[in-house]
Amino acid sequence: MKKLNLRYASTLVILATAFVALIFVNQASDQGLETESVRKSENVFGISAMPSVAGDSQSSTSWFCPGVPGLEKTVSSEIVVSNSTDIPITGKVTFLLSDKPAAVAQLIVQPFTRGVIDATGGRKSKFISAVVELDNGAAAVEQRIIHPAGDSISLCANKPSDRWFFADGFTGADSLFNVLLSNPFPDATVVDISFVTADGKREPASLKGIIIEPERIYSLSMGDQGARNESVLAVSVRATSGRFVAGKLQHFLGRGRLGYSTSLGAASTSRQWWFAGGRKDPDTDEQLVVFNPTEQDQSVSVAFLTGVAEEIFREPLVLTIPAGRVTTLATSKLPAVTDGRYGVVVSSITNDFVTSDEDSAVEFVVVEQVISRREDKKTGTTTTFGAPVGAPSRTWTVASGVPAAGGTLVILNATSLATTLKVSTIGPAGSVAIEGFEKIELGAAAVLEIKIPIASADLPILIEADNEVVVQREVNRGHELIGVSSVLALPHRSSGIAAVAGK
């Protein structure tokens, strides 16, 4: 070969450098692509499973409350809108009625206050649900029913879904179990309902193709649908067309359960479910109800988090839930679980090696916690959905506050690292740490119960932690009834989402 001249050699060097750069840019970006992919899938699937506070990331939010009874004279209900910002929040509430056109009301919530409005909007209808649209992302909304059988708080959804699940239903002793389906859209939604009892899955033809009229709420008493006197009753509602919001109203009338409980359904199954409010004592009867709505058997492990490292997973409990069935785990009867507070995490171990991207195509389980407290032959029962995977967050808001008398916050550290907490109330002066709660240490996987001072009662509460936690609150059921109504607080969307959920 002829001797290369300097110019040609330089050209070859430049070309080689460009070629190497080409390969490098391509490969370096591939790595970034993977990280991005994980982040995106977390955003898409992680948070959608549970209502949350958007924070500054959104300039407006919408809340879809599950519904309240509108004709019962002894029952009242309210929508609580918490404004933790220093500007007024305006919005409107659309009331969806059972048999009448929707009605609209305007709403203004002053800075650092709670706005409380009648959840029926003054309308008369068998059931009424509300859609609250606000011009600020930092607002939080909850629904509260004041019922003679016990007050109950439930979360409101951020968005409708095409499927909703309820793991725990109960119609024993003629207990009432109403499923409320709200359609806030301008066209009809068609849903199929199936339910699972102790005998197995049932899909009555009468529950196929149920049409929910545009901007209406539809109620369904499961007892009337052939699920009478069932101690096990899980419900699955799937839309064949459109989307909707589903909630449940339960009035327990016997067979070990008493009281009134409402809750928003689970908009998806999840690989994990976190519960902060586990408790074992002689007066408490706790159950974990695991519903497998999928077509394949699911195995789950149940771990009890007490904060003592040796005890964590000391007795890993593995349950197998057959396809389309419900398994109830009576935790109170487990000898290995020590008395006191603990957290619970239920994890699916089926498809354990499925990557996060593929989770979107996989369904897992739905888990509810049922706690009945007994005292002097009186019983108070509450049901609570856990926090699905992705929900543990560093910041949580309790929109409607925790009544000083009989109300507590239960905080579970969902990580394996110790964390520091700050609990503040949001009052006229903005966010102010509660005295004594400016800096609380919480060990890894430990649970902390906090009694809120009287001075801070009824104020929205903000919980900030260094690591991901799960916050649940237990409030007095009122009317001098025993037991508590348990409900999750609202996580903040921008404050850390750890994992991925399925549909």
Added chain:
Amino acid sequence: MVVHQPGAWFDEVLAGLASQDYPNLNSVFFLTAKLTSSGVDTTDANAVATKISEVLPNAVVRIVEGNPGFGRLINELQRIVDGDKCLFCIMHDDVVLQTDTVRKLVEELFISNAAVVGPKLMQWDKPTLLQSVGFGIDRCGEIDPFIEQNERDQEQHDAVRDVFFVSSACMLVRSDLFRELNGFSQDISFFGEDLDFCWRAHLSGARVLVSPTAVARHIDSFETRSPNLISRASAARNRARTVATLTSRWRLPFVWLQMLLTSAIETVLGVFTGTFRESLASFRATVALVLDASYIWQRRRQVRPLRRVAASEIAKLQVKGSARLTRFIRHRRALASREIASLVQTKKRWRQSSTRTAGTVLLAVTILILVGSREIITDSSRVIGEMLPFENGSVSTSSVFTNFLSGWWSSGFGEASANPTGLGLIALASYFLFGNLALLQTLMIVGSLFVGLIGMWRLCGAFANTRVRLGAAVVYAALPLSYDAIARGRFSALICIAAAPWLFDILNRFQDGKDQSLVRKTQLVSGLLLILGLVFAFTPSIAILFLAITGLWVFASFLGGVSATKLFSVLLVGLTGLIGSLFINLPWSMHFVSSSWWHLLAGDQGVTDRKIGLISLARLDFGNTRGGFLVVAIYFCVFCALVVADGWRRLWAIRSSVLVVFGLLLVVLDDRGRLPFALPEPAVMLAIVACGLALAVATCLSVFAETNLTRASDWRRSLSLLVPLAIAMMIAPTLLSVTDGRWNQPETLVPQLLEQLPDNPKEGNYRTLYIGERDLLPVATNSVNSEISYGVADDGAVNFSSNWAPQETSMNLVAQRALKSLIADDTVRVGRLISPLAIRFIVVPLGDLPSSAALSLVESLSNQLDLRRTYFARNLVIFEDVTWLPIISVLDEVSSVASQQVSDFSLTSQELKSQSALLIDKNSVADKKVRAKFAGGTVHVAVPFDSRWRLIVDDAQLAPRVAFGSSTAFDAPIAGILSLQYQTSPLRYFYLVVQAIVWLCLIMLAANFSRFRRRMRQVESNDVAVLFDAVRQDQKIDMAKR
């Protein structure tokens, strides 16, 4: 004798002349002298003159400036020789006469009473082989040489006979006739002067014959002696002009038609017979006679006094039928009687015929492209991406032209702005196709493939080897880039790929041209402007592509050692082209005068970071073609070119590798979002890589074809085997795609599904919002984020005009804000937010493999409280906004009040309502033909506000106001008959006239019409500048006194 830079044989020529036994012979020599930049260089001519004087002391020698042509110099005899009682023996300087040649010619002239006599010409090296025994012609001027090529002289042609003409290599002419005919034609420099002269001799009643007993030898190697003067075109032109001038007027139209027909047929057949170039030159010359009409008329006037013989008599002298056919039959007979060796030689010639190879291969490629595009040709392109039907709904040539003239750009949300130049060009082109817009679209799609092929053929002309050009052109045509663009409906990419080689070609011609005249430079720049301007009219991203092309070309040439001056001039030309392309698209190109001008030019509105990946990009098919991985094999040629190229080819190797490597680097950087600016879509930018690959192949083929690689030790031999293999591997996937018939355009039902949307419904005209992945949207798009884009179109079927849309209107901003909120899940009332934009349907095409962003978008749309699900399928989702306002509507009282506010909250907090829709028809809002009864109120027009809108109620004209911060409203408290109009500024029409003039001027400059003007006026100088007589100054030969 005319002497031009003679070789060693000239001594023999002079000796032949000196040995003539004809007693009364005087010699006149015209010696040509070189013209240099410093003047005339007579050094060589003087040496020749001295040599002549030594052999022929009495010879008259004239040295002339340059080489004005054989005929013109010989005509000087009339000035030098006095008296008419002599004979002129006209000769070339490569003819050796036998001792008695002149004498025998003179004897025969007197015996036969002829005016022109020619000898039997033999071949120089093989004096036993015949070269010429006179010629016949048919009516079309086709020459019949009477003898077969390399025919041995067996005295078979030794009879004296009349011929139509004899060669000017040696002809004896009566001087009186020569003067009467005014010598040879002054307009013929070379080729054909003998035919023209002899024909005129026949017309005047003189005999032309050949005297075979007079013998001369002739080299006849004009090609090697004056390569610059070789021109098939000029030979064909002279012949055609002679026929047109000398044929009788009654026969001329028929003869011309016959010439046209036969030359056209011969051109087609020439592809296979290896005579394509000759036939094409003949065809062009015949067609060009139209341009020569005035010249021919003038010449005929000059010839008229000479016409003493009836046309029928002349016709009898001509060969009956076709001289070419006669020649062919003679040739076939000769072949049959020849020996095997001759056949072997013929086969060799056959194989060596590059035009034949090129013709056959190009024909095969053409057939493959046509077969591969058969369903597009017969059934139009499927409606995919930018390939929207040209003929759809109410679109017609006149409506397109009307829209083009309007001052309101009605696509998208509309804008008070000039319409795209592309609209005007389409309207103009469709006029030429009798209004067949569908045919125009098919021609543009399929034609682009051929344009790219021809462009690469031209670009590789720099290699001066037909096979190299062929290889590169075929490779460029076979790369999957264009076919993938068709498959994905990327029309803008398709025309950029077609234009890229032409742009490179012009840069190369400008850079490599030596001593180019200003006219040539102007022609090149005008051509560049026209190509850029034309493509820019359809896809502005060509500007960025050309910027990259110029930059990389200059960079590569710099690395290759091209001088800085040349590179600077290329840069200058590139810049001129860029600015010029914007200029000739004025006033539309004012659209790009904006803060986001780059994004508007890029055409993707900032969509980068596509994450396609290097492998898919390098395949040039984005991973869509079956077996597309084989295409990567062609990159071997880039490496190979760098390794094997030397000399001037090394520059091309560097250019090709820079284009490929840096082109890919640019695309990958954009693909990974690593550039601070957006580039046009990858298919556009990859045109650079495709050109680089084709040039690499050309470089390799050039090396292997023109370098002696016969030595077994030459390491390049092994590489020369791998290059064809790489080419074959690259071509294979495209060959497979031919079977599809429409280059794998997907079966899509989306357009049919969209037909379910109502046209001009009684509820009012509306718009459809298309949103999703950019490539799937059938309209001009704006990006919402890096993955999601949107575009809007009026109700009715989408058509090509939707490919252009204003992108920065106030209504676009409203839409953009609403859609960003939608994607961020920031609102559940996007329906209300876009309500004043008259968007009724939201269409989300999902394609076969929807991205997570698209699915997430559908999720967000599904959560919107004002959207009704109209259609849900795997590949398409349609929502209807229940809160939409018609494009022209009367607002109710509450909405009218709301229209005076600018706030998203005011829009979301209450539903806008219209009392009724107005002016419903199929036309765009600026071109409403209908009128409507109106009871008064606020009329809302969903177009961006402009003060030239007028609402006319009876005779009252109402001025508009801004509504909802972006659209237009008229507060009209009066009832009556209502109409709406947009008042186009008269300046708009003025600008269009100026634009048309500019385009026309550019076309004239690029086509270099001056050459036609020269043809028509015959402005070539006829003067012969004699410098001096080297031996005897001003000597004349006085034959009268002898």
